[in-house]
Amino acid sequence: MRTLFIAIASVLLAGMTIMSCEEKDDFVPTLLLDVQDAIQVSNRGGEFSIDVLSNLSWEANTTANWITLEESTGEKGKRALSFSVTENENDERSSTITVHSQEGTQAELTVVQESGLTLNIFVKEGAEGSGKSWEDPTNLSNALKLAITGSSIFIAEGHHTPMNIVSGGNSDDPRDRTFEVASNMTLIGGFPAQASSGATPDPDAYPTILSGELSDGNNSYHVVTISAPQSDEEQVVLRGLTISDGQADGSKSSATIQGRDFRREYGGGLIIGGSRVVLENCAVKNNTSDKYVAGVYVFDEAEVTILHSKLNNNASKSNGGGLWANNSTVFAYHSEFNENSGGTAPAVHAYPNAEIYLFNSEIRDNKGRSFGAAFYARADSKGALVNCLVTGNESTSSNGGGGVMMYDNCEMEIISTTITENTIKGPGGGVYRRKGENILSIYNSIISGNTQKEGTMNIDVYESDADPAKILASTSGEVVFDANGQIEEDAAFKAISMLGDDFTPIGDDNPALTYGMTPNHLKEIDYLFPESEKDWLDQDFHGHDRSGSTTMGATLPE
Structure with a gap:
């Protein structure tokens, strides 16, 4: 209906432009609404608006006391008609808004407001009852037709x-x-x-x-x-x-x-x-x-x-x-x-202009054939991985990004997360950035032990002049960064021997146990996600308390 309205509107507006050049006998009064004949509104009520397109001035009215018109008149052209609907505490109700022009042309809109009598509906497989109790259940398709705003379907x-x-x-x-x-x-x-x-x-x-x-x-x-x-x-x-x-x-x-x-x-x-x-x-x-x-x-x-x-x-x-x-x-x-599969982004895909934030979650054993085997942020998207495990993901593509892929001006934070044992035929078995300004910040995380194209790195980037990633208190391959982002020359991380079967850091000389950040330090960082989510920084993947710990990655040692 909206596509048709736009098409008719274009013709009407064009006609209105040349109207002054035509004889008055050729004038055809026209009045259109940009909606279907009826709209459904919630029992909670609210504010609504439709567009009126007319080549004459118009008036609007309704006989319903539960509908209030914010505008009752409008000039020719495309004009908004706004109205509000009060909350309904009784049965379903409906009424009409009528718009009419000087020449008698009119259009009507029926407003149907759902019942305000909250329903609990009971469903059993194949049932055909009223749904009012477990003793007289209905089926789910029928229950969804009966349900209103605020209903519960059991x-x-x-x-x-x-x-x-x-x-x-x-x-x-x-x-x-x-x-x-x-x-x-x-x-x-x-x-x-x-x-x-x-x-x-x-x-x-x-x-x-x-x-x-x-x-x-x-x-x-x-x-x-x-x-x-x-x-x-x-x-x-x-x-x-x-x-x-x-x-x-x-x-x-x-x-x-x-x-x-x-x-x-x-x-x-x-x-x-x-x-x-x-x-x-x-x-x-x-x-x-x-x-x-x-x-x-x-x-x-x-x-x-x-x-x-x-x-x-x-x-x-x-x-x-x-x-x-x-x-x-x-x-x-x-x-x-x-264990999902697909071409690009077989697991998690933010594209375009999307935001995906994962906490204490895992992305594991997904199989792809193109960009980004696990988490793929593309086209001005944002994301975060907090206390997450990203492992066992694969892609047969040479495009890169075994754990995280960023493409075309995205922003990503990786916090207290372990990204390991991912395999990509291209660069960046852990994280890969490509095209545009992709802002990558890594805190208190382990990104090591991934397999990528020979000569490339666990954390890699396509553009030679790209801004470097911010890597604090984390590992990238064997390299260990301290809390100031400086490389610890005397420390090396070996994923094959320093991560246990559950990907927890192990071993007496493991830098992932000593160079990490405490929750207090983590909370000083500026985050993409809301302030209310900072409490997740106090725990690990399993919900264990991080207080006093300097362990990198998703999981703390027992």
Whole structure:
């Protein structure tokens, strides 16, 4: 609709420009709104705006006392019509905003506000009840249609497959079936199949699988689609769920939801467009893509928090495997990005203008065929690895970046992290920078024992005139840097003998045990991530207290 509006608007504006040169008899009154016939708004209310395009002045009105028009008149041309909606504490309601011009031309917009009667909905595999209790459960597809902002959906163990076509999707294409979360709500899995009143969730005992494997043998383009509006007060929470068996497409096509394109070739497991989302104790695994990222795709200023979750074993035929953030922000804690595969960035991808910050997490055993085998930041993106383990990642490409790859004006901080045993056919088996001004800061970290092209280094850069990386109290290959960034000439780090099987520094003469930084020193650094996240600097990968320790890397000795 918006594309059509722009096209018509261009013609109308052109007509308005030459109108004074035409005879009055040729004038055609025109009035357009830049939205579809109806819009859905949250029960929380809020402020909204649409564009009115007219070649005459206009007036707007509504009979609803819960809709307030900020503008009731407008001049010819393209003008904004802003309005506010009050909070709804009762049933769903709807009303109309009417815009009419001097010549009688008019357009209408229906505003539909969801019910304010908060619902708890109960789901069991294959159920067809009302969803009002465990004794009368419904299925998940129906529950998502019933849910409103603030709802909680409780889901019993089993395989749940989507039945509803995504908004803006193709009703003739079964692969457009998805679990669409269109409002800010909470979905909790892990309840027993025979759950009754008072049941508590245990996802390990009662696996709750949202599967894209459809009954007709097809697979959904996206198992879960999150299109909920972004709000400072609400968010979508997914807890105790496994998301698997999605298959993103290989062709360029989209389902358009509220003016936002959800592309079918991205995010076989989960696609998030512009929403605030928390993934807690979830697994996104065994999803595929015929083109781009198979696991989780986050785009259009979405804000995502990942807690105690696993984005593992996802496979793409092209770029991206586990997580891809596009113009969005992701924070992940105590999570895994393991055993994914793809071309460029098979594990974690920040591109473009994205921010990804990982704490106490691991990126392990991912396999790629191009740039960046583990964490790839590209095109004005930012990232941080704090108390993280990056190991066993491989790429068959000569482009470089076995552990971390930075490309085209990015900024990266690596703090109390171990990057080792990664393999790349190109340079920089640990970290590689290429193209533009890529700002790299490394603190209290071990970046050693990686395999790269002969004659290149664990930490390397493409441009000969690039600014040097800031490396404090860390190792780069065998070289040891002190807290001032000076090379310790009398110290050498040997990854093969100085890292134990769990990648903890070992040995009496190990410089990684003595040249590291204390948490107090670490907290004096200027960080990319918020001040509130500094508490992570007090612990190691396992959550052990770093106080008094001068050990580099992700893990402290017992």
